[in-house]
Amino acid sequence: MSAPTPGESARGSRAGVGRAGRTVARNVGIPLLSIVLLLALWQGIVVVFHVAPYIAPRPRQAILAVTQNWSVLWPLTLGTIRETVYGFVTGAALGLTLGVIMAKVPVLQRLVYPVLVLSQAVPIIALAAPLVLILGFSVAPKVVIVAWIVFFPVTVNVLDGLSHVDQDLINLARVFGAPRWRTFLQIEIPATTTPLFSGLKIGATYAVTGAIIGELAASDGSSLALYQEHANSNLNTAAVYGTTMLMTVIGISWFLLVVGAEVWATPWQRRSVARRRWSRRP
Amino acid sequence: MSPSLLELRDVGKVFGDTVALEPTTISVDEGSFVAIVGPSGCGKSTLFNVIAGLVAPDSGAVIMGGKTVTNTTGHVGYMLQKDLLVPWRTVQDNITMAARLTRRVTEADRAEARRVAEQYGLGEFLRHYPSALSGGMRQRVAFMRTLVTHQPLLLLDEPFGALDAQTRLEMQQWLLQVWRDTGRTVLFITHDVDESLFLSDRVVVMSPRPGRVVADFANVLARPRTVDTLTDATFIELKSRVMHLLHGGAS
Numbered sequence: 001m002s003a004p005t006p007g008e009s010a011r012g013s014r015a016g017v018g019r020a021g022r023t024v025a026r027n028v029g030i031p032l033l034s035i036v037l038l039l040a041l042w043q044g045i046v047v048v049f050h051v052a053p054y055i056a057p058r059p060r061q062a063i064l065a066v067t068q069n070w071s072v073l074w075p076l077t078l079g080t081i082r083e084t085v086y087g088f089v090t091g092a093a094l095g096l097t098l099g100v101i102m103a104k105v106p107v108l109q110r111l112v113y114p115v116l117v118l119s120q121a122v123p124i125i126a127l128a129a130p131l132v133l134i135l136g137f138s139v140a141p142k143v144v145i146v147a148w149i150v151f152f153p154v155t156v157n158v159l160d161g162l163s164h165v166d167q168d169l170i171n172l173a174r175v176f177g178a179p180r181w182r183t184f185l186q187i188e189i190p191a192t193t194t195p196l197f198s199g200l201k202i203g204a205t206y207a208v209t210g211a212i213i214g215e216l217a218a219s220d221g222s223s224l225a226l227y228q229e230h231a232n233s234n235l236n237t238a239a240v241y242g243t244t245m246l247m248t249v250i251g252i253s254w255f256l257l258v259v260g261a262e263v264w265a266t267p268w269q270r271r272s273v274a275r276r277r278w279s280r281r282p
Numbered sequence: 283m284s285p286s287l288l289e290l291r292d293v294g295k296v297f298g299d300t301v302a303l304e305p306t307t308i309s310v311d312e313g314s315f316v317a318i319v320g321p322s323g324c325g326k327s328t329l330f331n332v333i334a335g336l337v338a339p340d341s342g343a344v345i346m347g348g349k350t351v352t353n354t355t356g357h358v359g360y361m362l363q364k365d366l367l368v369p370w371r372t373v374q375d376n377i378t379m380a381a382r383l384t385r386r387v388t389e390a391d392r393a394e395a396r397r398v399a400e401q402y403g404l405g406e407f408l409r410h411y412p413s414a415l416s417g418g419m420r421q422r423v424a425f426m427r428t429l430v431t432h433q434p435l436l437l438l439d440e441p442f443g444a445l446d447a448q449t450r451l452e453m454q455q456w457l458l459q460v461w462r463d464t465g466r467t468v469l470f471i472t473h474d475v476d477e478s479l480f481l482s483d484r485v486v487v488m489s490p491r492p493g494r495v496v497a498d499f500a501n502v503l504a505r506p507r508t509v510d511t512l513t514d515a516t517f518i519e520l521k522s523r524v525m526h527l528l529h530g531g532a533s
Contacts, residue, residue: 177356178383272414274372
């Protein structure tokens with residue numbers, strides 16, 4: 001009886017190729033355009049105001065400074081990526097765990113929350129010296145600094161997400177006779193996906209900054225940050241700008257990877273019909 | 283007389299200084315459709331939550347099929363005005379939600395979800411996410427999720443309260459069809475007098491401050507109920523009686 005009419009199926013079940021193409025153009029094309037405009041602005045300022053090359057190079061020179069020294073820069077870049085990734089994963093895991101524990105044990109929440117806020121009030125750069133004393137000049141102090149920065153927004157968002165899960169939904173699970181751990185895994189955790197990714201995205205934008213701070217304060221040998229310092233003391237301005245661009249690219253790439261993970265993990269936010277592998281064959 | 287599936291014996295609940303529900307005794311026959319009608323604050327939702335086991339009563343006992351189930355859960359199907367579908371699961375996976383929350387979902391569960399969805403006009407939407415569905419369709423999915431729990435007693439708390447009038451009438455007729463097909467016992471909360479009369483075998487009228495039952499009578503309207511039922515003389519007469527009970531005046 002009363003089969004649903006096509007109009008009832010509402011939004012987007014027939015999203016065509018044309019619409020998908022436009023979406024890609026909007027989501028990729030416009031951000032790319034803004035980067036091109038930024039480079040053009042840089043070029044324009046340098047040319048119009050006759051900025052001396054030792055103050056600011058042209059974009060092309062900065063990029064060349066990177067590509068021509070790629071064999072030196074690539075291992076350093078890999079090092080920074082490694083610190084960023086290790087630190088991010090550690091921080092995200094710690095942040096998620098803390099968020100869950102604090103949401104589930106209110107006493108711990110009141111006990112731990114002030115400490116967490118305090119941890120973020122400590123200037124990161126002041127943290128580096130004791131970390132080197134404890135952990136030496138290895139990759140460890142950088143990982144700790146990145147994790148230190150990343151865990152906080154993750155914890156705050158997960159905690160917030162878990163405390164805002166619809167109580168009626170949790171009651172419904174209880175009426176069904178669900179044990180608490182199943183309700184947690186099947187309802188509370190998935191309901192927290194969006195806030196979790198908000199925290200991860202904030203963490204991702206700061207992760208590379210953390211790694212570079214770590215390299216500046218806790219490097220004895222070669223690192224991207226020290227390479228830039230050397231270039232600076234040699235008045236190699238193009239290399240200074242180029243290295244900055246390289247660091248920025250690492251940061252943006254990592255952020256985009258996290259955004260990609262979110263898109264992959266939350267298909268229901270963009271699609272009206274599940275991908276075939278998501279649900280068992282009807 | 284058919285055996286009673288649910289028995290409430292002197293079930294009462296007080297929240298602070300407010301008597302949410304005076305000690306109430308109700309018995310519900312297996313396979314019947316009982317409507318509970320009353321304004322907000324009359325304790326009908328408290329009554330439901332006590333039956334479902336979400337709220338511990340201050341007095342009395344809830345007995346289902348001869349077994350005392352007071353303050354335990356897992357013995358009723360339950361549905362609210364909010365559909366409470368989870369956005370990250372497809373229609374099929376929302377229907378099998380109760381199984382997923384209590385054990386491993388089997389191929390039999392999925393097959394049943396597909397069968398129920400196809401039988402009641404949602405077969406094409408099994409792989410859709412709830413966000414792609416209209417309000418009426420979402421409530422139907424929520425009802426199917428309740429149905430496949432195989433609980434003999436379904437508690438429906440204003441399930442169609444958020445729908446527009448046309449969709450609501452459609453859903454009421456649909457519910458009657460499913461009820462006839464499956465032979466479940468339904469306890470249906472509403473503040474809409476028309477709805478209570480259109481659906482039920484029996485009407486329980488409640489009133490607030492303190493929440494209590496003020497009338498409990500058989501609904502003699504013939505089945506099947508159609509649009510014409512709503513303008514039937516008996517319907518009008520019963521409606522007038524309930525309205526007087528709810529809003530005072532001579533009855």
